[in-house]
Amino acid sequence: MPPIGIYIHIPFCKRKCHYCDFYSITNLKEIPNYINYLLLEIQRRSLSFFEQSSIKTNTIDTIFIGGGTPSLINPKYIEKILSEIDKYFDLSSDAEITLECNPAASDAKSFSDYAFLGINRISIGVQSFLDDELRFLQRLHSTSEAMATIETARKYFDNLSIDLIFGLPGQTFANINKSLSQAIELDLPHISYYALIYEEGTPLHNDLLEGKILPIADEQSAEYYLQIGDTLGSKGYEHYEISNYARLGYRCRHNIKYWTCSETLAFGASAVGMINDFRYKNVSDVSRYFALLNNGNLPDELCEKLTFEERLTEFVFLSLRSLGLNFKDFSERFGVDLFALLNNEIELLVASNLATFENKTLKLTPKGYYICDEITLRLLKKIEKANVQNIR
Ligand code: SF4
Structure with missing residues (x-):
């Protein structure tokens, strides 16, 4: 591990x-x-x-x-x-x-x-x-x-x-x-x-x-x-x-x-951790944090298991905002061939100097980073259209 x-x-x-x-x-x-x-x-x-x-x-x-x-x-x-x-x-x-x-x-x-x-x-x-x-x-x-x-x-x-x-x-x-x-x-x-x-x-x-x-x-x-x-x-x-x-x-x-959706523990008021596809967030209030721990509880405000779609969305968004979306890694995690889905999009992004595509990795350029949210949404729509859930 x-x-x-x-x-x-x-x-x-x-x-x-x-x-x-x-x-x-x-x-x-x-x-x-x-x-x-x-x-x-x-x-x-x-x-x-x-x-x-x-x-x-x-x-x-x-x-x-x-x-x-x-x-x-x-x-x-x-x-x-x-x-x-x-x-x-x-x-x-x-x-x-x-x-x-x-x-x-x-x-x-x-x-x-x-x-x-x-x-x-x-x-x-x-x-x-x-x-x-x-x-x-x-x-x-x-x-x-x-x-x-x-x-x-x-x-x-x-x-x-x-x-x-x-x-x-x-x-x-x-x-x-x-x-x-x-x-x-x-x-x-x-x-x-x-x-x-x-x-x-x-x-x-x-x-x-x-x-x-x-x-x-x-x-x-x-x-x-x-x-x-x-x-x-x-x-x-x-x-x-x-x-x-x-x-x-x-x-x-x-x-x-x-940015690579790896596992992290978090401690302290308002801290957010992610373990085993569960995300937990501690209460953002020191008094409540004290009271919950005092009563033998964990200081969770929320603790939720991420769905397949949520994990996929986060992975695409966080990869694009950092070291790039690696298609091999994506396929291993989600069982989806992105190249078949995003071929046209990749060509457009590269031609507009918004991204590079090398070693099966789509990496945004500084110009692309600036509109990262917009690009992510566009790509996610394409993936959604292909009804990724059924491909699983
Ligand atoms: S209030 Fe100021 S010093 Fe405190 S965390 Fe925010 S930016 Fe930093």
């Missing part, structure tokens, strides 16, 4: 950024309590999976500690989490162990502690190297703090990633280029470059609805996206997922598990 990945959610932030829809709270007093319940969930869920034989291996080769702001909690808690995982699982000697850090909540001592504890990949939420943009995003750090965090982190870690955001209202490419050039100059092995999304229910989305801000036009956003991809490509970064760019050997192995 292939090894599985583990995601741990740390739902605490010093302050909520107005664009963010990840589950987190600002009551930091709950951290010690939360860690105790998190350890209980790791124990209870792991034992329950092993009892039901839902997990066919106990080998783990990636751990991702995300949030929220994991760097906000004392490293002694990270140690507790890792040793609890160690009680139930066999951690591969070459496991990738990532911790997300916020420049407003990181210090040099913590980085040396993380390295000592076995963390070997750090992902830093920089978002921009321009102070005006950081203020707009309501980040608590400045550009100089972000730079200092990167410099400190690289003393202990070679595998470093930063997150950047583009597409802010009124943003010019000259401004994007300042952040982009800074990231390239720092020679970071991995960059995640996301488009600003107006997530429903966030204060930023409300500002948009009230007309307080004017988003950039779609064409502008597409142009920026392609320019960012071109620039990073010319500097040797592989564009291996819609928003992710890596130097050779530095793809994020944990995220690739999601």
Whole structure:
């Protein structure tokens, strides 16, 4: 059995950024309590999976500690989490162990502690190297703090990633280029470059609805996206997922598990795991998370077995947004010859420079990535028309 990945959610932030829809709270007093319940969930869920034989291996080769702001909690808690995982699982000697850090909540001592504890990949939420943009995003750090965090982190870690955001209202490419050039100059092995999304229910989305801000036009956003991809490509970064760019050997192995529909366990409020074709999601509320665990339950908000159609749809969508849709792999999973179904579509996509087709893999180009949803829907319609369920 292939090894599985583990995601741990740390739902605490010093302050909520107005664009963010990840589950987190600002009551930091709950951290010690939360860690105790998190350890209980790791124990209870792991034992329950092993009892039901839902997990066919106990080998783990990636751990991702995300949030929220994991760097906000004392490293002694990270140690507790890792040793609890160690009680139930066999951690591969070459496991990738990532911790997300916020420049407003990181210090040099913590980085040396993380390295000592076995963390070997750090992902830093920089978002921009321009102070005006950081203020707009309501980040608590400045550009100089972000730079200092990167410099400190690289003393202990070679595998470093930063997150950047583009597409802010009124943003010019000259401004994007300042952040982009800074990231390239720092020679970071991995960059995640996301488009600003107006997530429903966030204060930023409300500002948009009230007309307080004017988003950039779609064409502008597409142009920026392609320019960012071109620039990073010319500097040797592989564009291996819609928003992710890596130097050779530095793809994020944990995220690739999601994009290849591999098995992942998840612990913590709002965390989502996928085991044996079952997807579970924990409650997005720390008090309910505590109460459920306290009453001897698992903190599930939902737990559902994916249907054949759902698995197929996810596989097509996630493959296209990342390393490409491999027809041999698809046929082994779903018993369907895609080439016979999509022959014309492939020709069209390749001729329009939206995809390449090599080694039985349909891989989107940057232009294709930008309209990934549209392409996925088109291909799924073709597959649906052939009534894949009956082909099974
Ligand atoms: S620090 Fe990160 S997780 Fe917390 S509110 Fe801001 S963007 Fe969201």
